[in-house]
Amino acid sequence: MNDTVRDPQVAAALEGLDVPDHAPDFWTDLTARLHAEEAAAPAEAPEAPAERGDGVVVPLASRRSAFRRHALRLTTVAAAVAVLAVALGGGLGTENGPLAPRPATAAEVASRVNAAFAEARTLRGTLVFRDAAGPGDRTTFIATASGDLRLETTTARGEVNVIAYDATRGVEEGYWLPGPAAASPPSAGVRTGLAPVQTPDQGPMAWVLRTSLAATLRAGSTGPAPEVTYEGRPAWLLEADAQPQDSAGDQAIDHIAATIDRETALPVRVVESRNGRTIREITIEGLTTGGEADRAAFDLDLPAGVTVSRTDEGFRRVPLTEVEARAGYAPLVPRTLPEGFELAEVAVAKRGGHTGPEGLNPDSRDVVSLAYRRGFATVLVTTRRQLPGEWYDPMGSGEGIVDRPERVTLGGALAGAERAELVVNAQGTAPHVWALTGTLVVTVSGDLSRAELLDVAGSLAA
Amino acid sequence: MARKDPPEPSVQPDMTPTLERAAPPPDAMDADAFVAMLKEHDRLLRSLVYRMVGNRDLMDDVLQEVYLKAFRARASFRGESSPATWLYRIAYNACLDELRKNGRWQPAELDEAMPDPAPEPGEQVALRGDIAAALDALPVEQRAAILLVDLHGMDYAAAGAVLGAGAGTVGSRVSRGRAALRRILSEGNAR
Numbered sequence: 001m002n003d004t005v006r007d008p009q010v011a012a013a014l015e016g017l018d019v020p021d022h023a024p025d026f027w028t029d030l031t032a033r034l035h036a037e038e039a040a041a042p043a044e045a046p047e048a049p050a051e052r053g054d055g056v057v058v059p060l061a062s063r064r065s066a067f068r069r070h071a072l073r074l075t076t077v078a079a080a081v082a083v084l085a086v087a088l089g090g091g092l093g094t095e096n097g098p099l100a101p102r103p104a105t106a107a108e109v110a111s112r113v114n115a116a117f118a119e120a121r122t123l124r125g126t127l128v129f130r131d132a133a134g135p136g137d138r139t140t141f142i143a144t145a146s147g148d149l150r151l152e153t154t155t156a157r158g159e160v161n162v163i164a165y166d167a168t169r170g171v172e173e174g175y176w177l178p179g180p181a182a183a184s185p186p187s188a189g190v191r192t193g194l195a196p197v198q199t200p201d202q203g204p205m206a207w208v209l210r211t212s213l214a215a216t217l218r219a220g221s222t223g224p225a226p227e228v229t230y231e232g233r234p235a236w237l238l239e240a241d242a243q244p245q246d247s248a249g250d251q252a253i254d255h256i257a258a259t260i261d262r263e264t265a266l267p268v269r270v271v272e273s274r275n276g277r278t279i280r281e282i283t284i285e286g287l288t289t290g291g292e293a294d295r296a297a298f299d300l301d302l303p304a305g306v307t308v309s310r311t312d313e314g315f316r317r318v319p320l321t322e323v324e325a326r327a328g329y330a331p332l333v334p335r336t337l338p339e340g341f342e343l344a345e346v347a348v349a350k351r352g353g354h355t356g357p358e359g360l361n362p363d364s365r366d367v368v369s370l371a372y373r374r375g376f377a378t379v380l381v382t383t384r385r386q387l388p389g390e391w392y393d394p395m396g397s398g399e400g401i402v403d404r405p406e407r408v409t410l411g412g413a414l415a416g417a418e419r420a421e422l423v424v425n426a427q428g429t430a431p432h433v434w435a436l437t438g439t440l441v442v443t444v445s446g447d448l449s450r451a452e453l454l455d456v457a458g459s460l461a462a
Numbered sequence: 463m464a465r466k467d468p469p470e471p472s473v474q475p476d477m478t479p480t481l482e483r484a485a486p487p488p489d490a491m492d493a494d495a496f497v498a499m500l501k502e503h504d505r506l507l508r509s510l511v512y513r514m515v516g517n518r519d520l521m522d523d524v525l526q527e528v529y530l531k532a533f534r535a536r537a538s539f540r541g542e543s544s545p546a547t548w549l550y551r552i553a554y555n556a557c558l559d560e561l562r563k564n565g566r567w568q569p570a571e572l573d574e575a576m577p578d579p580a581p582e583p584g585e586q587v588a589l590r591g592d593i594a595a596a597l598d599a600l601p602v603e604q605r606a607a608i609l610l611v612d613l614h615g616m617d618y619a620a621a622g623a624v625l626g627a628g629a630g631t632v633g634s635r636v637s638r639g640r641a642a643l644r645r646i647l648s649e650g651n652a653r
Binding site for chain 2: 005006007009010011013014015017019020021022023026027029030031033034035037038354357360390392404
């Protein structure tokens with residue numbers, strides 16, 4: 001049981017204060033406004049009514065529910081792993097040579113992991129989750145450096161959840177089959193027109209290894225990485241503290257330890273704990289980086305007769321040369337990028353989703369999203385019109401995660417920006433810079449160190 | 463790696479049963495269901511917003527906008543916190559916006575950096591025996607921290623998530639706010 005931090009004397013006094021009721025017509029007015037809002041626009045970017053496989057149209061409801069539970073779990077894992085490397089420091093490099101005959105530093109180990117991921121074209125393996133209740137989900141995965149992803153999860157309750165994202169088409173498909181004891185019917189969903197990356201707009205879901213890579217890119221501690229043995233093989237241990245987040249409740253953690261296989265330089269185990277007690281363990285079995293992926297793996301056949309919700313997030317892939325005609329302004333393109341990054345996707349949306357903590361920003365209009373990739377690392381540059389209203393960080397974490405932005409001054413197209421901030425969180429979203437130019441809202445995010453983020457953001461030019 | 467914030471005790475507030483009641487996630491709700499959810503949290507949100515903006519008409523105006531914003535943004539609710547925390551955060555931001563509009567809010571960075579200032583406005587008013595006025599006279603961030611922790615029963619981390627501040631910062635705000643409010647309580651008991 002947790003200890004209270006309330007001051008009983010102050011609390012009692014405050015509880016005695018009056019709280020006025022609303023005006024009599026408050027709820028009537030509000031209900032009318034919400035109904036009007038509901039009738040006028042969907043909750044987010046264009047969304048079609050859900051349709052069942054048998055052709056019956058069903059109301060829009062929790063289209064995310066079945067898939068999201070697992071996606072959130074993976075995202076949480078990803079965030080947790082990100083904590084590890086962010087807490088270790090910052091710095092980017094890909095070291096391939098032999099390590100010096102002394103204990104490797106965390107930075108050197110992270111650099112080796114980075115190199116392994118940078119060279120990989122595909123990733124295959126299985127994530128095995130275990131918590132205090134015992135064995136949990138098992139997720140097999142296939143991912144490509146182009147952004148394709150397939151996750152197939154079997155839960156301890158016998159549920160099956162399959163999600164596939166085809167980066168070429170910008171389409172994510174998924175279905176959920178209940179376990180033997182479940183009362184809910186199976187469901188399926190198709191999301192088209194996705195942004196290249198999950199945030200700040202609606203892109204494919206993040207997953208553990210992708211974010212793990214991002215994390216390792218940011219690692220740079222000069223401290224040693226202890227040498228350990230894991231399942232009979234030599235390995236390194238990377239450790240870091242994490243600030244417990246209230247949103248995690250009794251699953252909040254204060255420490256993470258990742259085990260890195262020495263031969264492959266790939267992660268094999270992550271243990272999250274609090275006060276020395278293991279909260280969750282994720283083991284990565286059979287992780288391999290070779291071979292080509294069968295394209296069919298990213299194009300699901302949805303089960304027949306299952307309710308299918310269909311969503312179009314509004315992004316369309318276009319050549320860079322067509323962006324200005326589509327968006328109505330010249331795209332901001334980085335003149336400086338770390339070696340090896342190449343433009344991989346250009347997407348434009350007349351209307352994007354809600355951004356910012358709790359989705360409180362003004363509407364997103366004429367959104368341009370440029371994704372640069374190097375192996376499994378990604379850099380994303382987005383711009384959208386700065387419509388009137390109060391703007392918050394489009395990638396702001398919200399919901400229980402505290403961002404710690406740092407005001408920065410940038411050059412290039414962001415020189416003289418009304419506001420420019422760098423955010424490198426231990427938890428929450430990817431490291432990023434965001435800025436308000438007066439006409440555009442700009443974000444630069446991805447698998448970059450602090451210095452690289454500033455360089456890239458400061459090199460943007462139309 | 464040392465954590466900057468002090469270990470924060472975690473607390474299940476007295477009002478937790480109200481806050482954490484099982485319900486469909488907001489992103490799955492239509493307008494009527496959303497209003498029903500809002501009504502569950504409304505009293506707590508009223509108590510925060512009223513003490514932040516200072517009168518009922520403004521409270522209603524702010525909460526109309528808070529609830530409308532929340533409804534528009536419900537698809538972005540990620541389920542990583544309770545709907546109550548989500549609503550609190552939207553409400554707090556809306557209060558700050560309202561106070562900014564009226565020129566009644568100044569960021570508290572300088573205030574927090576000061577080691578131990580002489581009698582705060584809150585203390586001065588407290589001596590007059592009016593806790594409500596003492597509360598109103600506190601800097602906005604202190605007032606909000608006091609309300610979330612001592613009235614709504616949040617721990618520092620939870621309050622920090624609403625306020626956009628670290629647990630240590632919240633603890634500092636609470637301590638300073640309590641110092642002002644305790645004065646009036648002790649004086650009231652002595653009479």
